[in-house]
Amino acid sequence: MTYAAAVLRRSDELATFSEEEGRLTRRYATPALRQAGEQVGQWMEEAGMAVRRDQIGNVIGRLDDGGSRTLLIGSHLDTVRDAGRYDGMLGVLVAIACLERLRDHGRSLPYAVELLGFADEEGVRFGTGYLGSSVVAGRFDTADMDRRDSDGVTLPDAVRAFGGDPDGLAGARREPADLIGYYEVHIEQGPVLEAEGVPLGVVTAIAGQTGGRVVFTGEAGHAGTVPMALRRDAMCAAAEFVSAVERVARDRDGVVATVGTVEVEPGARNVIPGRVVLSLDVRHASDSVRESVLTRLRDRAGAIADARGVGLTWQVGKGTRSVDTSPALTELVAEAVAATGHRVVRLPSGAGHDAVMLSTIAPIAMLFVRCAGGVSHNPAESVTVDDIAAAIDATTRFLELVG
Amino acid sequence: MTYAAAVLRRSDELATFSEEEGRLTRRYATPALRQAGEQVGQWMEEAGMAVRRDQIGNVIGRLDDGGSRTLLIGSHLDTVRDAGRYDGMLGVLVAIACLERLRDHGRSLPYAVELLGFADEEGVRFGTGYLGSSVVAGRFDTADMDRRDSDGVTLPDAVRAFGGDPDGLAGARREPADLIGYYEVHIEQGPVLEAEGVPLGVVTAIAGQTGGRVVFTGEAGHAGTVPMALRRDAMCAAAEFVSAVERVARDRDGVVATVGTVEVEPGARNVIPGRVVLSLDVRHASDSVRESVLTRLRDRAGAIADARGVGLTWQVGKGTRSVDTSPALTELVAEAVAATGHRVVRLPSGAGHDAVMLSTIAPIAMLFVRCAGGVSHNPAESVTVDDIAAAIDATTRFLELVG
Numbered sequence: 001m002t003y004a005a006a007v008l009r010r011s012d013e014l015a016t017f018s019e020e021e022g023r024l025t026r027r028y029a030t031p032a033l034r035q036a037g038e039q040v041g042q043w044m045e046e047a048g049m050a051v052r053r054d055q056i057g058n059v060i061g062r063l064d065d066g067g068s069r070t071l072l073i074g075s076h077l078d079t080v081r082d083a084g085r086y087d088g089m090l091g092v093l094v095a096i097a098c099l100e101r102l103r104d105h106g107r108s109l110p111y112a113v114e115l116l117g118f119a120d121e122e123g124v125r126f127g128t129g130y131l132g133s134s135v136v137a138g139r140f141d142t143a144d145m146d147r148r149d150s151d152g153v154t155l156p157d158a159v160r161a162f163g164g165d166p167d168g169l170a171g172a173r174r175e176p177a178d179l180i181g182y183y184e185v186h187i188e189q190g191p192v193l194e195a196e197g198v199p200l201g202v203v204t205a206i207a208g209q210t211g212g213r214v215v216f217t218g219e220a221g222h223a224g225t226v227p228m229a230l231r232r233d234a235m236c237a238a239a240e241f242v243s244a245v246e247r248v249a250r251d252r253d254g255v256v257a258t259v260g261t262v263e264v265e266p267g268a269r270n271v272i273p274g275r276v277v278l279s280l281d282v283r284h285a286s287d288s289v290r291e292s293v294l295t296r297l298r299d300r301a302g303a304i305a306d307a308r309g310v311g312l313t314w315q316v317g318k319g320t321r322s323v324d325t326s327p328a329l330t331e332l333v334a335e336a337v338a339a340t341g342h343r344v345v346r347l348p349s350g351a352g353h354d355a356v357m358l359s360t361i362a363p364i365a366m367l368f369v370r371c372a373g374g375v376s377h378n379p380a381e382s383v384t385v386d387d388i389a390a391a392i393d394a395t396t397r398f399l400e401l402v403g
Numbered sequence: 404m405t406y407a408a409a410v411l412r413r414s415d416e417l418a419t420f421s422e423e424e425g426r427l428t429r430r431y432a433t434p435a436l437r438q439a440g441e442q443v444g445q446w447m448e449e450a451g452m453a454v455r456r457d458q459i460g461n462v463i464g465r466l467d468d469g470g471s472r473t474l475l476i477g478s479h480l481d482t483v484r485d486a487g488r489y490d491g492m493l494g495v496l497v498a499i500a501c502l503e504r505l506r507d508h509g510r511s512l513p514y515a516v517e518l519l520g521f522a523d524e525e526g527v528r529f530g531t532g533y534l535g536s537s538v539v540a541g542r543f544d545t546a547d548m549d550r551r552d553s554d555g556v557t558l559p560d561a562v563r564a565f566g567g568d569p570d571g572l573a574g575a576r577r578e579p580a581d582l583i584g585y586y587e588v589h590i591e592q593g594p595v596l597e598a599e600g601v602p603l604g605v606v607t608a609i610a611g612q613t614g615g616r617v618v619f620t621g622e623a624g625h626a627g628t629v630p631m632a633l634r635r636d637a638m639c640a641a642a643e644f645v646s647a648v649e650r651v652a653r654d655r656d657g658v659v660a661t662v663g664t665v666e667v668e669p670g671a672r673n674v675i676p677g678r679v680v681l682s683l684d685v686r687h688a689s690d691s692v693r694e695s696v697l698t699r700l701r702d703r704a705g706a707i708a709d710a711r712g713v714g715l716t717w718q719v720g721k722g723t724r725s726v727d728t729s730p731a732l733t734e735l736v737a738e739a740v741a742a743t744g745h746r747v748v749r750l751p752s753g754a755g756h757d758a759v760m761l762s763t764i765a766p767i768a769m770l771f772v773r774c775a776g777g778v779s780h781n782p783a784e785s786v787t788v789d790d791i792a793a794a795i796d797a798t799t800r801f802l803e804l805v806g
Contacts, residue, residue, distance in 0.1 A: 190628025207627060211672050222779055223661035223684045224610060224753030225593025228653045230777075235662055236649045242642035250631045258626035259638055260672045262665045262679075269614050269663045269682040271780070276665075279672040281626045350627030374629055377674070 003097040004389035010093050014039060014077075015085040023379060026079045028120035028131060029057065029162035036077050040092060040117050047099045049115065055165040055172040056135040059117035063099055065108035071402055072174070072182040072362060074116030074354055076132060080124055084381020090369065091185040092117045094388065098396045110403045111180060118354055119162070125149045126158070133354035137361050138173030174361060180402060181329050182358035185367045185391055187383060189351050191374030196345045199387035200394055202334045203325055203366035205348045206356050207256075207283040208290050210319030214241065214301060217311035220266055220274030235264055235273035237310045244300040245280065248293060255293050256350055257282045285322050285348035322348075323356050326363030329402075333365050336397035340390050367394060406500040407792035413496050417442060417480075418488040426782060429482045430528035432460065432565035439480050443495060443520050450502045452518065458568040458575040459538040462520035466502055468511035474805055475577070475585040475765060477519030477757055479535060483527055487784020493772065494588040495520045497791065501799045513806040514583060521757050522565070528552045529561070536757035540764050541576030577764060583805060584732050585761035588770045588794055590786060592754050594777030599748050602790040603797055605737045606728055606769035608688040608751045609759050610659075613697055613722030615683050617644065617704055620714035623669055623677030638667055638676035640713045647703040648683065651696055658696050659753055660685045688725050688751035725751075726759050729766030732805075736768050739800035743793050770797060 001009070017036040019025045026032045037059045041051040044061030051061045059077065075091025095115050102109065118132030126147045134140045145166065147155045156166035193201050218234035242259045249257035261279040282297070284290040298314055305312035334344045347368070355364040369391045372382035404412070420439040422428045429435045440462045444454040447464030454464045462480070478494025498518050505512065521535030529550045537543045548569065550558045559569035596604045621637035645662045652660035664682040683700070687693040701717055708715035737747045750771070758767040772794045775785035 188628065189625045190630075191624075191633050192628075192630065195633065209627065220781075221594075221777060222592045222754055223663055224612065224659060224686050224755070225591065225595075225779075226659070226753075226777060227593075227595065227657075228649070228659060230594050230598065233649070233661070235645060235665065239642040239645035239649075239662075242638060243646065246631070246636070246639045246642075254630075256627060256629070256631060258636070258673070258675055259642075260626055260667070260674050260676060261670050262638065262667050264663070264665050267664050269684050270661070271663050272661055273663060281672050283627050350629075351625055352627070374624060374633075376625060376628075378623075 002389065003101050003392050004385045007090070007093045007097050007388050007392070008385055010043065011085045011089055014089050024079055024083045024085060025081045026083070027125035028078055029125070029158040033078055033119060034162065037117060037119070040077060043096050044115060047096050048103055049099070053163060054135065055168040056132055056159060057119040057162040057164045058132045058136065061115045062112060064112040065110070067111040069178050069180050070112040070114055071180045072114050072116060072358065073184070074118060074133065074182065074358070075184055075186060076118035076121030076354060078120050078122050080122050080377045082379060084376055084378055086187045086371065086381050086383050087189065087376045088121060090187055090383065094185045094391050094395055097392050098399060101392065101396055102399070109399055121354055126155050128155070129352065130354060130357045133357035135169050135172045136174050137357040138170065139357055139360060140169050176361040179362040181326060181363040181365060182355060183329070183365050183398065184353055184355045185369065185395060186353055187371040187376060187381065188368040188374065189371065189376035192347050193345065193368060193370035194372070194374060198342050198345050199370050199390040200337050200340070200342055201368035202330060202337055202344060202346045203349050203368055204330065204346050205285040205325060206323045206353060207285045207348050207350050208287045208320055208322035209281065209283040209352065210290060210294055210316060211279070211281050212316030214278045214280050215313035215315065216241070216276045216305060217313070218274055218308070221272040223270040223272055226272060231272055232309050233272050234276040234310060237304050237308050238262065238276040238278055240304045241278065241301050244304070245297060248296050248300065252289060252293060254348070255282070255284045255289065257293065280316060283350050287322050290319070320356070323359045325365050329363050329365035332401040333367055333398055336394040336401055339397045340393045342390060367391060405792065406504050406795050407788045410493070410496045410500050410791050410795070411788055413446065414488045414492060417492050427482055427486045427488060428484045429480070429486070431481055431523035431534060432528070432561040436481055436522060437565065440520060440522070443480060446499050447518060450499050451506055452502070456566060457538065458571040459535055459562060460522040460565040460567045461535045461539065464518045465515060467515040468513070470514040472581050472583050473515040473517055474583045475517050475519060475761065476587070477521060477536065477585065477761070478587055478589060479521035479524030479757060481523050481525050483525050483780045485782060487779055487781055489590045489774065489784050489786050490592065490779045491524060493590055493786065497588045497794050497798055500795050501802060504795065504799055505802070512802055524757055529558050531558070532755065533757060533760045536760035538572050538575045539577050540760040541573065542760055542763055543572050579764040582765040584729060584766040584768060585758060586732070586768050586801065587756055587758045588772065588798060589756055590774040590779060590784065591771040591777065592774065592779035595750050596748060596771060596773035597777060601745050601748050602773050602793040603740050603743070603745055604771035605733060605740055605747060605749045606752050606771055607733065607749050608728060609726045609756060610686040610688045610751050610753050611690045611693050611723055611725035612684065612686040612755065613693060613719060615719030617681045617683050618716035618718065619644070619679045619708060620716070621677055621711070624675040626673040626675055629675060634675055635712050636675050637679040637713060640707050640711050641665065641679040641681055643707045644681065644704050647707070648700060651699050651703065655692060655696060657751070658685070658687045658692065660696065683719060686753050690725050693722070723755070723759070726762045726767070728768050732766050732768035735804040736770055736801055739797045739804055742800045743796045745793060770794060
């Protein structure tokens with residue numbers, strides 16, 4: 001079996017470790033995640049790595065061929081509900097395949113590799129995105145210790161049940177002194193590589209993102225008895241704003257802006273909407289572009305509300321800043337991709353990744369792998385064996401170039 | 404106490420018969436509705452009426468002063484959830500007050516009056532609007548017998564538990580032969596009379612209404628990774644349509660059109676909406692105007708969907724036809740309002756009423772009473788004692804004019 005075929009088979013095998021019959025759901029500290037981590041640990045050992053768990057339950061394999069410095073590689077092993085089998089896991093499995101391949105060819109690296117299988121990136125159970133990598137980066141927010149899952153289990157109890165140590169999380173921080181950098185392979189989760197006709201993408205930055213709520217407050221009323229001229233319909237205001245979000249985003253290259261949820265109150269066919277709560281999500285690789293888009297959107301929302309005599313509540317925070325990948329490491333990734341014979345396509349990541357957390361302790365680099373239709377967070381997530389082979393080729397080359 | 408003050412007091416008293424502590428909810432065939440009906444029956448008897456219940460549980464009081472013909476008067480005693488205390492009940496209580504006043508002044512009518520307290524108009528429990536009046540009109544839909552409430556109780560069982568006879572509903576039809584007409588007093592449930600500065604309104608028609616669902620089906624995707632140009636965002640299509648609904652309705656005098664519910668799937672801040680289901684409600688006193696508005700809206704929805712490569716499902720039925728009030732009876736209502744010294748304001752009803760059902764067996768007339776802010780279906784529903792006095796004056800005069 002080729003290395004790429006083995007990655008596909010292992011992806012299928014990991015997908016059997018699920019909380020739910022018939023679909024893949026694997027949240028933090030569940031038996032399904034424990035089983036997946038044990039299986040990954042076994043594959044790491046078979047690839048020659050020394051395997052341990054840290055205080056949050058990340059699976060860490062170390063291959064110490066030589067040298068005093070270490071390259072971190074990682075991705076996550078948890079999933080969303082009803083997930084695909086590649087988002088997260090692919091990055092770990094591709095790395096294992098590369099190390100096996102190097103070993104099979106009798107080649108060693110002049111530095112140590114630590115491969116991190118993060119226990120929580122999606123944050124589905126406790127609302128804690130990047131939980132696993134935040135602990136490695138020493139950025140864990142202790143306020144999160146008060147969180148409970150939907151069954152009332154506290155985060156510290158879940159950490160303990162998972163074999164971790166909630167009081168020792170600070171000690172799990174990876175000291176940056178000896179680090180070469182952090183490298184992550186991930187499916188693109190978008191349609192750009194497919195549209196470009198290439199299997200791989202070199203990530204230039206991880207876009208900053210701002211999320212929040214926008215609330216329009218009008219006046220509810222009977223849909224049959226209130227003439228149009230006397231209405232203050234919160235949904236009509238919200239609809240105008242949704243159109244403005246789309247228009248403003250289209251105006252600026254690379255901006256994405258989304259209204260993903262709409263809650264209408266009271267919410268009945270025969271009642272004029274009195275209040276509408278929208279979610280807003282704005283991303284761009286440049287923080288200043290993102291901020292100027294948000295300013296325009298806030299102005300538009302204010303103008304719409306004023307013109308309609310409708311109230312506006314703008315609950316949109318500062319958001320997270322964009323993170324650039326390391327120019328030096330990223331040039332090596334581009335060189336490695338070029339060595340596979342494919343055209344080098346550079347693109348920012350609109351999704352967040354564990355690399356955001358790791359960027360606080362090491363230079364980062366990321367490689368994207370094309371996925372069918374750009375679909376992710378969905379059982380239809382799909383990656384071809386040829387594209388995985390390209391990712392293994394490029395990553396192996398990258399590991400050699402780093403040396 | 405004045406007759407109007409007594410109506411206010413009785414409204415408060417009826418509001419204590421509720422399924423829920425602290426707020427008024429009185430659905431069909433509940434103990435609360437039984438108690439309200441018994442109280443209303445007692446007031447009817449005190450006003451000199453012979454009281455009975457029909458096969459669905461409507462309370463019917465008959466006052467037979469003379470003549471071979473009968474005027475029906477009615478409104479409903481059930482409520483929505485967390486209701487106001489006037490929607491429905493006011494019409495019954497004003498009629499009782501008028502009959503008491505005529506009796507107190509030693510005046511009799513040259514025809515019989517039958518006062519109907521309908522057991523279900525809102526249809527909250529079984530989704531059966533106009534249930535009580537449909538039985539009286541002989542328009543009960545036997546397919547409704549299969550309905551169950553949220554606890555699984557069938558409609559026939561509820562009818563039996565309420566002391567009715569589900570097998571005898573056809574026999575409850577009021578034969579039209581001797582009927583003078585049907586008269587209903589109701590709060591306006593809209594802001595027009597308040598804007599006009601008058602307590603009473605003469606209803607010219609009950610608007611036809613079309614309701615339905617409009618579904619836009621695009622493609623879900625990651626809010627961070629799918630460029631704007633590659634999106635097929637169902638919510639952006641829906642927003643454009645909501646704006647079109649508002650614009651088209653404003654274009655035609657008297658049209659009201661409302662999108663009261665919006666369901667977004669999958670419905671997450673970081674996911675592009677893949678499917679949006681909107682409710683649509685369109686009303687006008689002219690069926691041809693309503694139909695032309697619906698044609699325009701369907702065309703607009705189709706154009707929006709086509710331009711965006713989004714799917715459209717148009718699940719909008721024929722709707723209910725508009726019903727004109729009887730010109731002859733309505734002239735008497737207008738004359739009675741004029742006799743109170745107030746300006747005569749004529750308006751269509753955008754809400755449906757039991758009069759729609761009764762129109763199939765008798766000429767109908769309706770009188771609207773101003774309510775604060777046009778608010779209904781809400782505990783804030785409010786009517787002044789002066790406006791109730793005006794309604795009693797006008798109705799008493801109408802009863803004399805009919806004779």
